[in-house]
Amino acid sequence: MEVGLKMGMKGGGLNHVGGCEKAKMGFAETELRLGLPGGGGSGEGEVVRKRGFSETVDLKLNLSSKESSGMDANDEKVKVLHKEKNLLPCATDPAKPPAKAQVVGWPPVRSFRKNVLATQKGSSEESSEKAAFVKVSMDGAPYLRKVDLRMYNSYQDLSDALAKMFGSFTIGNCGSQGMKDFMNESKLMDLLNDSDYVPTYEDKDGDWMLVGDVPWEMFVESCKRLRIMKGTEAIGLAPRAMEKCKNRS
């Protein structure tokens, strides 16, 4: 799936004038789908996002266990009912995630398990969760950018983000279908012979690789910098990329 970003659509807003269906479609495809907590991206409600949570979380779960008058429960319930009925599932303010309310007894997870989780989180945060900022250059662009690879969950996300950053250029597909395509030599040749741009990266060993070969997590670990090359220049990489792929499988 080619992802094309039309010129002039910077930022997050839908700049369409009525009737511009194609533009709308195109934008939707390049829509930045960052894995940010608190939602983000579109405000449309048709697709139920996994990260949508109701604003009533704040209200309801702030009940203290000491409440001796149950009236609070009654009022909040009614409020909840109304709110739930009017609320789109994902209409939250992305800039302000609700405070994680602490209700005694909720969620119903054994303390033993909670403690283990907390310990594991603590130690993992020390090691692998630091941001992975890498420089991104594009041939012909006057300046470089920096991205934090840990902000993205997949090649598609990264591709979308890069597309936004660098205006009008086309990135070859980095998803799993794309990986299969790269394995197919003739398709690869076609892709690279276009004047399209192709994302490449320098890995830990100092080699320049084609983006999309390895599983996403492995890529994040090993990528040191990104370079968006002209397709014609990237041909030299392809045979080596093919070799590395073959060795891995």
Added chain:
Amino acid sequence: MLWVSRKTIKMNYFPDEVLEHMFFFITSHKDRNSVSLVCKSWYKIERYSRQRVFIGNCYSISPERLIARFPGLKSLTLKGKPHFADFNLVPHEWGGFVYPWIEALAKSRIGLEELRLKRMVVSDESLEFLSKSFVNFKSLVLVSCEGFTTDGLAAIAANCRFLRELDLQENEVDDQRGHWLSCFPESCTSLVTLNFACLKGEINLGALERLVVRSPNLKSLRLNHAVPLDTLQKLLMQAPQLVDLGTGSYVDDPSSEAYSKLKSVFQRCKSIRSLSGFFEVAPHCMSAIYPICRNLTFLNLSYAPGLHGNELTKLIQHCRKLQRLWILDCIGDKGLGVVASTCKELQELRVFPSDLGPGNAAMTEEGLVLLSEGCPKLNSLLYFCQQMTNAALITVAKNCPNFIRFRLCILDPVKCDPVTNQPLDEGFGAIVHFCKGLKRLSLTGLLTDQVFNYIGMYAEQLEMLSIAFAGDSDEGMLYVLNGCKKLRKLEIMKSRFGNAALLEDMGKYEAMRSLWMSSCEVTLGGCKTLAEKMPRLSVEIINESEQMEFSHDDRQKVDKMYLYRTLVGHRKDSPAFVCIL
């Protein structure tokens, strides 16, 4: 179930020995209880021949009466605190002490061989006393207990000469840095089960290795996180006959020698059917396990947040015979799809949350629907998720009518169906309607009295019901109490049920084990009335806040009430903050 005709009862000359022999084959507690009710002579024979007793509430009976009735007792199971104690709703000092039981048993002539405890307070003194009092003691199983340290374990190790089973599941244990493992004497060669996965501290690895070497009957070994992969490999070399393995920390460089040895030793472990542990996990090391996967029936990855995405699904794809799977929600809906297409024998699934805040859970109704489509044998579910729809629940109910246990936990507890904005009454209604054998149910989501109407109508086999943030009025609770004839345990938090529901059918509680209500509408007056009218119930008010003395205002709403039937009156060991009415 034993059917007795009138003819049989007339056979007074039927020798006791024959009856005793027959009763030997009756093992379920329910059946033995029924047998004992047939007639005096059967009661007598049954009680002398009974070896295993299960007591679901340690305060419902006293150790003295237990000993008096069952002199041949060998195995005792005791449960202490109410279930909601798991979620910090019951203060630590509430009760459930095992010491008096051990003391009483030790004084008697009971030859105790097995003790299984759940949610009880177990002190080091109790463990030491236990270890020295019963010569043939063989098996100690502690689940969700607290109050002991590794010193207590050292006493068990040192003194129980014929110990077969030491099984510690999710207990809060203080590690004293003592070398309890070294306390197993050289002569101890009888271990069959050793599970210390819940211990937090360091382990004497050498002692562990020597212990495993001299335990040829070892079938179940579950290590804690302090045991490295290197040691795991050495242990498995000595115990390729293991059936149940819990790894310790499963991290190493895939190119290390230890890892390659581990890979080859796993290939020799042809008996492993159950796998757990993985407290720390290196995803690139999972391929060593693939040879075992094809025979696994139980896999527990619920403490391994480092395992997700492709590595996780690849692993699952090797587990075609899986019957029980415990995982974290990092598996996601798509991952459950992989489970559905691979694990056709799956009966039990538990999906735990990896992040406890609302809005962060990875599972939705889609995963559950996919699962139900692929795994029709599913009968037990625990599912933490972000959201659920009525349509999904209805589909699941129709696809999997064999549910015995169904526990759904939406992390935002009053979330409605996000597609229709309706409460989840219809969805849960379908569950109770189609799953005719349902014994245990936990509900969450936006729920009105209607769901309880359905439960009362359809859930004929229901024994345990857990409710939170649900219902509109007393009607809801009444539907359940009136409808569910087999209800044994009812636990309710933060729901709008009050005195009218509590007091409508008080006799019902004598047919149940217990009732828990916290942050509901019941008042002190209501509880007092109940306690007055029902002397064989113990009605406890648990009041944690120091400022609030036990007010004498009957209109005051009660924070936490726990009531249970008992044959021995009020307990004497309750702390100050518990008032027994």
